[in-house]
Amino acid sequence: MPADVRAEALDRLPVREAVPELLRALDDRGVAVLCAPPGTGKTTLVPLVLAGLVGGGPVRRVLVAEPRRIAARAAARRMAWLLGERPGGRVGFTVRGERQAGPGTVVEVVTTGVLLQRLQRDQELAGVDVVVLDECHERHLDADTAAAFLLDVRAALRPDLRLIAASATTDAAGWARLLGGGEDGGDGGPAGQVGTGGNGGADGGTDGGADGGEGPGEPAPVVSAPGVSHPVEVVWAPPERPARPPHGMRVDPALLDHVSAVVRRALREREGDVLCFLPGVGEIARVAGKLGGLADVEVLQVHGRAPAAVQEAVLAGADGGRRRVVLATSVAESSLTVPGVRIVVDCGLAREPRMDHARGLSALTTVRASRAAARQRAGRAGREAPGVVYRCWPEAEDARLPRFPSPEIAGADLTAFALQTACWGDPDASGLALLDPPPAGAMAAARETLTAIGAVDAAGRATERGTRMARLGLHPRLARALIDGAKEVGARRAAEVVALLSEEPPREYGDDLAAAWRTARHGGDPYAARWRQEARRLEHALTAAGTSGTDGGRGGAGPGRGDDAVAGLMAALAFPERVARRRGERAYLMAAGTGAELGDGSRLGGAPWLAVAVADRPVASASARVRLAAVTDEDTARSAAAALASEGEEVRWADGDVLARRVARLGSIELVSRPLADPDPELVRQALLGGLRREGTGLLRWSAQAAAVRQRMGFLHRELGGAWPDVSDEALLDRADDWLGTELARARGRADLGRVDAGQALARLMPWATGEAARFEELAPERIEVPSGSRVRVDYGADRPVLAAKLQELFGWQEAPRIAGGRVPLLIHLLSPAGRPAAVTADLASFWKDGYRSVRAELRGRYPKHPWPEDPTTAEPTRRTNTRR
The missing domain is CATH 3.40.50.300 (P-loop containing nucleotide triphosphate hydrolases)
Known part of the structure; x- marks a missing residue:
């Protein structure tokens, strides 16, 4: 295409109007935020101008960081086309596994992952004059990390390094404060971090100027470019x-x-x-x-x-x-x-x-x-x-959408980020300028993983092994598998399996990792082509790092291992907490404690052990779904997940009794157990308490008398409180040492609990020290004497104490007795001669006056031998029938 057409294309890019202001901002401050809508040329024209390839300025080397490989390639091709060239000349690109750049390349487009790798190898970025972080609004973790590292570089090593954060839609003020050094405010996060009130909000601050000065600096200049003016009509189509x-x-x-x-x-x-x-x-x-x-x-x-x-x-x-x-x-x-x-x-x-x-x-x-x-x-x-x-x-829902995308740092796996910061010399990222600080829980989980694979030491600093892992351009889990697996099966086979794990194969490859490996090896589809390219890159990286493994394994069958065994070993090395043992037809338990289920028709179902490479957990499901796994065996699982192995005494309540045994586990997977003859008494006591909490105090021996005493104590606690204790199950278990201490110390299992006299033990909770215990019978009497002379038991099982007696035994009683120091009147159940309730009242005088007449009319003919006087208030109470007919 003629060069004048390309010049015309450059002239049509609206960002041209903002370029002079951008250059002045960089000359003055060395940092700037560029806001330019899509189609304005911020990704193509600006780097060319900064490099001196357009506009006649001084020649500089410019690095453009894109979040995705497809965008990096496209940007480089577009800029090369604008210059009338092909990528690899003055404009080139580098993405994982592919590089088109040479000694004459002035503008190089890289992914943010590649930029991080370069920063780890050469913190000064020797030879680079300007870095453009494109599409920073997307808040990818690699981009946020690269920005933090570059600000560190400017502050400590390269104050001359120019830095631009470019985006079409972003929180410009937040990025301006981040790049400029920030001001106090926001959430008051750790030093060096910008506190934000949301998704990259602008109300934060950071300590330490990014321009090498001391203390907070002014926000970086924000340069805005006009957008393409073509209108876009919105049609709501719910x-x-x-x-x-x-x-x-x-x-x-x-x-x-x-x-x-x-x-x-x-x-x-x-x-x-x-x-x-x-x-x-x-x-x-x-x-x-x-x-x-x-x-x-x-x-x-x-x-x-x-x-x-x-x-x-x-x-x-x-x-x-x-x-x-x-x-x-x-x-x-x-x-x-x-x-x-x-x-x-x-x-x-x-x-x-x-x-x-x-x-x-x-x-x-x-x-x-x-x-x-x-x-x-x-x-x-x-x-x-x-x-x-x-x-x-619907249009009505539009205003309720979140303002910006969630930053990846807020919800993603931070293992790779934690290794990057450890290699950078800031293990907890507290000194990095980040729009959003990493969540503490996620960082702790990442540190635990890195420690287990030997990437960091106890203080979180990167080990030599961790540094090698970081330079492989892989997630640390996959780097561990590649390094350790190569020693067992050779560099080529290890690299091939890790290449499968680094980009999940298409679903049509199936859920069997070894079978997917064979499919990729012989496949002619685009995935297989990318897989072969990545496998070659990883094998070369291993060789360059001097960790290529056994010569006998390179390209051959390895030391006696077939594809299934190799795939199982590599997946287990990468994801040791996902080694899983069969516990049902298609069900497995992973070492992490999560259940896993195979899909219908899976050929993996008969395997006693699996190494699960890819799984997800559907919402509201207790088990994960296995997407990709390999058959393995117990020895491989034990070896790969050695950090999860444990052996110790286990005393707990299980299946209705104390279970005491010595158990060897792989995470949550029980491998071997044997009974314990003499378990730790304290562990037994805790197990017994666990049983009581699970099954209730009914495990103890409750005689009718003991149950009644408990009800009476409960009544006094409700009505009087004070010294009278709560005797509910929950309260009794909270005070187990106060009333069951001796019995629990002697008990060894369920049978011993069943022999504990609960009533005798409960007496220890009586308020003896205050003297109130001596009034127990007075305040909550077990029995009440009625006019007939009978001593009738009081029922404390309901919300209100009940006295149930035959109607004839209460003749002459005008008022129900009151207990709890006169506070609570008894509820009277008046019984028929057959012992069935005839009436319920708390006001006897009213009953004799108004209710008795109807009860008498109903029952006199049914029970003629019993007295039914006209005036029950003056009649003689009796337990007997009439002697006359």
Whole structure:
């Protein structure tokens, strides 16, 4: 293409108007925040100007950091095209496993992961003059970490290093304070961290200026570029029936049906290509299937795993006049320009990483996209001409969306981050300038993992082994597997399995890791090609680090191990807490304590042991679903998960009695146990208490008399309180030492508890010291003498004490007795001659006056031998029947 066309393309980029101000800001402060909407040229023109390749300025070496590989390649290709070149000349790129750059490269685009690797190897970034952190609004953990490291470098080693945080939609004030050195405020986080009131809020501060000075500095200059002025119409297109909210990775199929229908509607109503945003690869595939059969429409899929040829075809634009529907993840929000797009269909969902530290499971979860993301997506329709966005949610819900995406540091697995900071010399990250501090619990879990694999020492400092791990460009778990596994099976086989684990194989490869390995080895699909490239990179990295393993294993069968054994060993080394033993037809228990279930039709079900590589836990499910695992054996599991092994005495309440044994475990998996003849008495006592808490005080021997005493004490506690104790199960167990201390000290099991006289033990809780215990019978009498002379037992089992006596025995009684020092009148149950309740009253005088007449009329004919006087108040009480007929 002629050079003048490229110059014309450069002249059309709106960011040109902001370049002079940006250059002045960098000359004055060395740092700046660049806010430029999509399509303005911030990713392409600005680096070229900074490098002196456009505009005639001094030549500088510029490093542009992108969060994704696809964006890094695309940015480099676009800048090279603007210069009339191909990538690898003055403009190049480096991503994991691929590099197109040379000695003459002035502008190099790298992923943030590659930038972190370079900073760890060369903290000064020798030869680099400017670093541009692009798309910083996405709050990827690597990008946040790189920014913190670069600010450290500027403060301590390279005050001349220029730094730009560039984004289309971001919290500009927050980044300005971070880059400028900050001011006191925010949450008052640790020194060197910016406290924020939300997702990258601007109300924080940091200690230590990033420009090498002392104390807080002024915020970095914020330079804004005008956006492309093409208007974008918003069409609200919610489903007729509300879709079910996403759960974990699950998206309501009805929503995907609706999105497909909206795409078809958009094609009918508007001109131009369609860019449809979906949360993940699975949803893209399902919607693509629903769009099959569209006449003269090409359906393309863009995501991180898409083949490079497809990515290039999407970015190159339409060919041959056919309309295109591009189904994309959030990768297309801001990092890429898709030519020809006039229509955006936004499903309103996104994926964010979440770490379940309690179960050791890390996974993506589906969430509502933020308002910032929705603006970014909509802007794609107006890059080249007026456009339209169809939003698949109600307009009324829009204001309730989160303002910005959640920062990855808030919910992700921080193991790799913790190793990076340890290698940087700041194990707890307290001295790093971060928009959001790492959660303490997540950092503690990460430190525990790193300690277990030998990457850090007891103080959290990186070991030599940890430094080697960090330089492999892998998650520390996978680095551990690669290094240790290579010694057992050779570098090549170890690298091949780790390459499978670093990018999960397609679902059609199945859940058997060894089988997936064989499929990839012989496959011709894009995944297999990427896998082979990554395996070669890892083998080379091992060799370069001098940890390539046994020569006998390189490229051969290894020392007597088949594919299944190798796959099982490598997965167990990477995820030792996920080694799992079979406990049902398709059910397993992982060492971490979480249950795991195989899917229907899995060929792994008969294996006694598995090494689980990929699993997720559905919402509200107690067990994880196994996505990828390998068959292994107990010896391999024990060896790989040696840090989880334990052996000790276990005394607990189980199956209704004290269980005392010596147990060898692998995490939560019980391996071997044998009975303990003489367990620790204190452990036995705690186990007995556990049994009482679980099954209640009914384990003790409660005679009728003891139960009655407890009820009477409970009554006095309710009515009088004070010295009279609570005798509920919970309260009794809280004071077990006060009333069961002697019995518990002697007991060894359930049978011993059953011989404990609860009544005798309970007497110890009586308020003897105050003298109140001596009034027990007076305050809560066991029996009350009635007018007939009978001594009738009082029932304290109900809310109110009850005296139940035959009606004839109470003749002449005008008032019910009162107990608890006269506070509580007894409730009188007047019984028929047969002992059945005839009336209930607390006011005898009223009963004799008003109620007795009807009771007498009803019962006199049924019980003629019993006295039924006209005036019960003056009649003689009796326990006997009449002697006359």
